[in-house]
């Protein structure tokens with residue numbers, strides 16, 4: 001039993017509650033928790049918003065299968 005809330009399964013208000021997971025990030029392959037900002041693609045793939053923000057534009061487009069190359 002949880003010592004804080006006295007429940008066997010902690011309600012979300014309890015600090016010991018396990019964070020609910022939404023899925024796995026298609027970019028970094030880490031778990032996405034309910035509390036994290038995330039982006040869902042139309043076909044169902046999920047990404048951390050943070051992961052997509054770190055990508056350069058060509059990398060970002062490649063994640064969505066749009067191939068671009070820089071021309072001189």
Ligand SMILES: [Zn+2]
Nearest residue numbers: 002005010014
């Ligand atoms: Zn608890």
Ligand SMILES: [Zn+2]
Nearest residue numbers: 025028048051
């Ligand atoms: Zn990620």
